[in-house]
Amino acid sequence: MTAAEREARGPIDALIAAEGLPASYRATIEAHWRPLAHAIAARATGLPLIVGVSGSQGSGKSTLCRMLEALLAEDHGLRVATLSLDDLYLTRAARAELAASVHPLFATRGVPGTHDVALGLSLLDAVRAGQAGLVFPRFDKAADDRAPEAEWQTLTAPVDVLLFEGWCMGARPQTAADLAIPLNRLEAEEDAGGIWRAHVNAALAGPYRALFDAPDLMVMLAAPGFEAVLGWRQLQEAKLRARSGGGMSDAELARFVMHYERITRHLLADLPGRADVLIALGEDHAVTAARHRADQTISTPQPRPS
Template sequence: MINDWLQAMGTVSGQKAAQAAALKDKSSAKAFGITSANVEQVVQERSQLLQSLLPAFSQFCQNRLHTPIDKMLPMLWDLWLPLAVKIASQHQKLQRPFVQGILGSQGTGKTTMCQVLGLILQELGYCSVSLSLDDLYKTYHERLELTQADPRLIWRGPPGTHDVDLGINVLEQIRQSQTPVSIPRFDKSAYGGAGDRTEPEIVEKVDILLFEGWFVGVRPIDPLVFDDAPTPIITDADKAFARDTNIRLSEYLPLWERLDSLIVLYPQDYRYSVEWRKQAERQMIAAGKSGMTDAEIERFVNYFWRSLHPELFIKPLAQSASWVDLVIEIDQDHRLTLAKVRK
């Protein structure tokens, strides 16, 4: 497929077909600033970028994704390449490091997107760093104290289990071009899987920060919504937990204010994440690694839905919030479609 594509792009008819396709996809054209006036240049530059990136991307598909490159090529061409170029352009306009927020629930591909964007940005000559919301967890001992104060926080992840001040300091240092920057990292395997802070990564230069997490950019909602909440928020105790978590979200607003842009990875049905997680765990078990049973996964996911339910927090954000720049919709087979672009 790659050779066929390269041969086609080397012809006038192949270039014209790519230009027509770029203009036909109205959402993509709007998101990435493609017009009839610049489409020829855009396609030519994207084609050149793809060819220079192919060796590194092929190795990435083989070693990280364990997926044939042919399967990933359409997504690379249609989404990841133009998105990386857009992020680079936004960085250039700011004349300072750019902070790109990426919101997505479990299984939406946040980590993969950050890794691919990092490859492309490197090819473009930019120094990018990925930071997960998970890297901002409080230390193991701090979370022990937290659980003693609130036994409902049985797992790390919900609002309240992160060191928000740490995140604010890191993002602020990056935005102000301070160097070097100490990027926090978290070892999920420490303390038998409970996890703990580990040695930070020292970075000399950051042009672009890709900041991803399962509720990055999510904001508090009207607490009255919980009076008639969807499952698994059923009991009075469930509703109390959801309201308290909603209150804790306010602590994260100063962190979200330091985002320059927010992308939402949005499943067509939030319940897909359960099946995606089950598939991943089964693959781990088949490979001889430890993994959760289906019942354990359902308890785990339901816990997070009780804390921040996707229908209550992420759906409204994806549909109407003015601070979301791009919504990428995901179907059950992990196919991606641009669903919303901020005007």
């Protein structure tokens, strides 16, 4: 397929427009996402392939997954779906019970311990079994609760590739020594005894281990540092306030992001050496490098039939 033929295809252009991305984003698609889709397709033989996509808040996981869905379908004829870890959040009532019985910080969604891991594992097992008619839950962040089942996504056919994305995908537990010292004001003032972070860590060592070990291939979108993550979230929230008049203030957002700081920093230090594909990002979200774990650069796809 020639460059002119690719340019003429509508779905990618429509997706770029729907995501509010500049026309220049096509260069990122051709340089990085199309080769990544090719590498995934090469692995998608036999049983359904589960691809983990890990990246901090604001790193662009959802956009990447939408691009990969389109590219894998158009270029390789594969049936692809995306499951977000966010959609596995416990209901608001269940988190309230957890907050009352374990620690008040569990009222806030996000960290390990606030997801329905059993549901996630059952869905992954069903995907691997090639089941049709699977129903993926949806979480309504505006309501801070699981969406009504009428709004859940139904997969009419088995999928060849499942993209399983989440901000803490692939996280491993820390040592007791790592947990002992509070990392930020939230931990120091609201978890002085370390109960919350110890419970989160135990979840990573226990139920989440099988969930995060499930992917056959792990892709990481690596932020240049936690400071960039905070900046990305501030930008997202500013856009939300401008669009809807709602959203968190800068002070509220700073506290909210502190819930995720420990695991985000740990992932940035630990996961790059374990990820099958590492996509390094600059502060402007531009891809600075995309490499296989064995340092093989993903830059150019092999020829495909036109």
